[in-house]
Amino acid sequence: MSQQKILVVALMQRGAASPATYELLTAGRSLANALKQPLVAFQVGGTAESARELVERGADRVLWSGGAALQDFNDELHAQAVLAAAAQEKPSWLLLPASVAGRSLACRVAVKLGAGLATDVNEIDPASGTVKRSHYSGNLQATMEFKSEVRVVTVQGMVFPQAPRQAGRSGEVAELAFAPAAAGMEFLSFQAEEAGEIDLGGAERIVSGGRGVGGPDGFKLIRDLAHALGAAVAASRAAVDSGWIPYRHQVGLTGRTVRPKLYVACGISGQIQHLAGMSTAGSIVAINMDPECPMMQQATISVVGDMFELIPLVIAEIKKRRGAPVAA
Amino acid sequence: MALNIVVCVKNTPSTLAVPVDAATGLPKTAGLVFAMNPFDEYAVEEAVRIKEKNPGTTVTALALGPESDHAVLRDAISRGCDAGVLLSGPELQGGDAFAISRALAAAIKKLNGQKPVHLLLFGKNTNDDNSGTVGGQVAAWLDWPGALSVKKIESIDESSAVLWRMMEDGVDKVKVQLPAAVGTVKEINEPRVPSLRGKMAAKKASIPTWTAADLALKPEDAGAAGARVKLARSSAPPPRPAGTRIAGATAAQTAEKLVATLVERKLI
Ligand SMILES: Cc1cc2nc3c(=O)[nH]c(=O)nc-3n(C[C@H](O)[C@H](O)[C@H](O)COP(=O)(O)OP(=O)(O)OC[C@H]3O[C@@H](n4cnc5c(N)ncnc54)[C@H](O)[C@@H]3O)c2cc1C
Numbered sequence: 001m002s003q004q005k006i007l008v009v010a011l012m013q014r015g016a017a018s019p020a021t022y023e024l025l026t027a028g029r030s031l032a033n034a035l036k037q038p039l040v041a042f043q044v045g046g047t048a049e050s051a052r053e054l055v056e057r058g059a060d061r062v063l064w065s066g067g068a069a070l071q072d073f074n075d076e077l078h079a080q081a082v083l084a085a086a087a088q089e090k091p092s093w094l095l096l097p098a099s100v101a102g103r104s105l106a107c108r109v110a111v112k113l114g115a116g117l118a119t120d121v122n123e124i125d126p127a128s129g130t131v132k133r134s135h136y137s138g139n140l141q142a143t144m145e146f147k148s149e150v151r152v153v154t155v156q157g158m159v160f161p162q163a164p165r166q167a168g169r170s171g172e173v174a175e176l177a178f179a180p181a182a183a184g185m186e187f188l189s190f191q192a193e194e195a196g197e198i199d200l201g202g203a204e205r206i207v208s209g210g211r212g213v214g215g216p217d218g219f220k221l222i223r224d225l226a227h228a229l230g231a232a233v234a235a236s237r238a239a240v241d242s243g244w245i246p247y248r249h250q251v252g253l254t255g256r257t258v259r260p261k262l263y264v265a266c267g268i269s270g271q272i273q274h275l276a277g278m279s280t281a282g283s284i285v286a287i288n289m290d291p292e293c294p295m296m297q298q299a300t301i302s303v304v305g306d307m308f309e310l311i312p313l314v315i316a317e318i319k320k321r322r323g324a325p326v327a328a
Numbered sequence: 329m330a331l332n333i334v335v336c337v338k339n340t341p342s343t344l345a346v347p348v349d350a351a352t353g354l355p356k357t358a359g360l361v362f363a364m365n366p367f368d369e370y371a372v373e374e375a376v377r378i379k380e381k382n383p384g385t386t387v388t389a390l391a392l393g394p395e396s397d398h399a400v401l402r403d404a405i406s407r408g409c410d411a412g413v414l415l416s417g418p419e420l421q422g423g424d425a426f427a428i429s430r431a432l433a434a435a436i437k438k439l440n441g442q443k444p445v446h447l448l449l450f451g452k453n454t455n456d457d458n459s460g461t462v463g464g465q466v467a468a469w470l471d472w473p474g475a476l477s478v479k480k481i482e483s484i485d486e487s488s489a490v491l492w493r494m495m496e497d498g499v500d501k502v503k504v505q506l507p508a509a510v511g512t513v514k515e516i517n518e519p520r521v522p523s524l525r526g527k528m529a530a531k532k533a534s535i536p537t538w539t540a541a542d543l544a545l546k547p548e549d550a551g552a553a554g555a556r557v558k559l560a561r562s563s564a565p566p567p568r569p570a571g572t573r574i575a576g577a578t579a580a581q582t583a584e585k586l587v588a589t590l591v592e593r594k595l596i
Pocket of ligand 1: 237250252254269272289290
């Protein structure tokens, strides 16, 4: 049998690789080292030049397929391309990002390969071949065993550090010819939301507001603090359902799962459905008037008080430390 | 324009605080209150809304689980679905998303043979397993186009649908040929509560149970035998270390201390 490989799927979206791709390379590298298998990246979309960067970030070999058909995410066409790469490389592990596209792809690819699939994986054990992921909304951590030769995994964001770029690192870059077969989906358009905002999934710092924010105007304060910290803006469901901020900012069971280094929860009580999306944050800062609420119990650092009084003072203090003039 | 819609629903524990059985190392769900997976409510609601706008449309709810899961199908009917089908029997139990989606796909093929199916709807994920892969894998088994994370069905007719797919950085607008599989997110609608009329219909409905044999599934392809991953064990994540409370004599002092602590811990 030909040698098996670790295959990382590098999805180009809107012409760029996401930071999640470089996290996958870190996960893939440790598997490759442990199993003594080469690390191959398959770049879907992009150019030879962007493919070269994957070599510099640790791939032994990079295959890439470009062309108009792979420009925007199309479940079926992207799956066809990944399956072509998998047929050639015979991966023992196939790693994808835990994004909407990554999950859609993983579903199609796993069925066609007859492979087991574990999503949102936060730990990989090469020795036993098992992975860990949370279930029951973060209340339990599951250890999954595979019964298939190929293991398909989507890796949760922010779990692995991004593989650093080592300029001049050598490795092969080859184009994989891809002739798209018919697909039942046609891409029409893309509408970016709130340009310039930091995406929650890859954010290292997040400032989040809940019902305590009091209304849409209160989110101005949350945004100001986020701006001062270089953080993304998030919200609880109560704030989203009140129409104070769009759904895409919602963190939790029905919203998104985040894993920042710092999560600042302002006026959020910390119900289990909210904790489900953020309880694995590195450090949690809670600002709340209620010292007994669950978020305050979970917090690394808790501050009892009125957020409307505290946040402007915190912003002023940050500006002061940075030497910026403080607004009167 | 009459459409034929199938919506997948699952009966899941209503609580997230599920204990681990010390003997098996697996989640202990026996005795818990079960109800429709909350994310499936959006899929059911969307199916019923399409039906209300398109006279002659039928909606069939489809579930896989133990015999007692008739309840989740009756719930779906009480929310406006027309019929329910339960996939059950010992051979179908204990499967992973791979085996479950295979059985659901077989059932949809069977339904499609009776009357062509246009649209398959499902929820974002289940609140127990959390994987969100069953719907996507059903689409793969059927070789249907599909999209996950759909926040709006802009238009639909017998041959195609225009969907808004929520991506991390914005919204993709895509057109899919029908039949297609669509995973919904919470933003798509506001689910209604079951109506009295719906509850009466649910009570009266006769819900067939299809076994692995009815689906022409080989024993090795169904349930635990057909699974590709297995939950080996489950455990509570390590508790978070105890936190510190920051307080100053004045709010300004508190803010100062907080920022100092964040800087000290290299968090900012
Ligand atoms: C199926 C299901 C799914 C769900 N999914 C999600 C989800 O994805 N995400 C989510 O967040 N929730 C979710 N929920 C809802 C969840 O149960 C809670 O209702 C919600 O998280 C509460 O939001 P909150 O903490 O902002 O509001 P509240 O619980 O009302 O808390 C507000 C907090 O603000 C504090 N406060 C008020 N004023 C101030 C002030 N001036 N300064 C400081 N503090 C102040 C209060 O002390 C309180 O702690 C879900 C629920 C269900 C049933």
